[in-house]
Amino acid sequence: MRPTRWELLSFILGFGGLALLPLGFGGHSYVFTIGFSALLYVALSLSWNILGGFGGQLSFGFAAFYGLGAYSTAFLVKAGWPLFPSYLIGGLIASVFSVLIGYPCFRLRGPYFLIATIGVAEAVRVIALNWESVSGGAMGISLPMIGTASRLPDYYSALFLAAVVLIVSYLIRESKFGLSLFAVKMDLDAAESLGVNSISKKILAHLVAAFFVGIAGGLYAKYALFIEPETVFGFHVSITMVLMPVVGGMGTLLGPVLGAVFFSIVQEELLVIFPTVHLLLYGLLLMVVVLFEPKGFVGLLQRAKIIRPQPFQ
């Protein structure tokens, strides 16, 4: 299925508008700060959606990939590498790690994968906290400043990454690989009996997702110039990546984007005023979505007949 005219138009207008945004705002750094984090969230949310939404495999441990990407990029940049190869290597390291986790867990049916992902993220965090000679422990590590202090390059890198992840998600959804992921999500036995190798599909989806999450971690490290285990490996990072696509609408392309935008607004506006409610808010959101509208925002839009329902959600 080729993209409809509306999809193509909204993609071009959306990303084109975001790319031209700096012209309008000149050097306003606040806009780029918010824009950067929103676009980074979009990339993270869409990446999680490749495995969790298309393949139906919930992971609560994506912080491991985010942190691995961030730390690898930080080490490489400190060693004098240029930025783009460092990002790529960060992504590659994350995806190699994803195969190491995925291989034992995906062989088993049932909730083993989810349980293992919580464990992986927790173990990696503990190791990063304690292995001080390498990670700097709780003190974290600082990166040297690269280029100018302007936020503009960061903004464009995040925009580029978000666009790439969206296009890749689209290509996956339309491909045979995407169809087999949907089949695995809907009925594993039926999919297997029709010749879908469910294990390798899940591992591949995990790998692709981890690659992009790793790169996003690298972008964050370059942006923040300082990382420590709690901010990149912490459990809240994993929770964020679960929440955005779930609230927006798992298994769609629009949903994770809406979820990410909603989430960055909540983070920037609401939680500044009420800093102690974030867990309560996330928990309530999850419960409301699961009980009343499992398709999230996209489901609401479909009910209001603004967008048409798609096959294979």
Place this chain on the structure above:
Amino acid sequence: MEAGTLLNLISILISSILMAGFYASMACGLALIFGVMGVINLAHAGLITLAAYLTFQVSESSGVDPFLLIFLIMPLFFFLGMILQKSMVKRVAPAEKGPTASLLLLFGVWLILQNIAYWAWGGDPRSILRPYSFYSFQIGAVKVPFIRTIVFASGIASLLCLHQFLKRTFIGKAIRAVSQNRQACALVGINVEKTSSLAFGIGIAFCGLAGVFVSVLYAFTPDFGREILLKSFAIVILGGLQSFQGAILGGLALATVESWSIYFIEASYQPAIAFALLVVALILMPTGFMGIIEKRRRK
């Protein structure tokens, strides 16, 4: 072997057995609920932490011994579990809604409980100190901590009660039957819904019990839950996900590895041990100890 080493060995053995009693009662609720409903209770650790805080609060303000509060907390949590099941978990049964809905829902419950704990008690570590907290007695030349012995004894006693209940009463038999085959149970006239919510309530009641134990054994914070959850998972997977006796074996395995590892691994890496065991179990024996025992029996 020198006398000192032997003594060390014995005391490690004793301490791991004592810990295993606690671990088994901590994890059996998870195994029971998964067995009957096919739901992984991600709110497990949140409920344990909540029970620990409640015990702390009541025993600090009224001076009642925390162990007596078991008789208050367990019924309370039983009803809490029933309410949770009837109002929400029932509506996201994995058989109809797929496996993800119940996971996300209970995860949401956990986050809310964690936030409540932050609000009510703050982020500082809390612990209950009683006159007997640091008391220990001698058996021969081995020192045995008193509090752990009490935890072990009450944990094992409750597990035995549960075992007898599941084995002898009608409801207990119904619970076991539902965990074996839901549809067959409905066919022979067992009220599957009622049985499920009872089982869920019992599972949550054991979360309450574990919470009381946590409050006397550890200094805990609202974040303590992740470690508990991970350990509970490791235990039930080591044992075999649905089996109740497996939880005891898994608890013993985790406790043994943890106490031995002190000799080889720094204490700060301790939280990673549960995870390492989990992965080893997933790769080497995905059906757990009970699966292996079953296989032997069939041969």
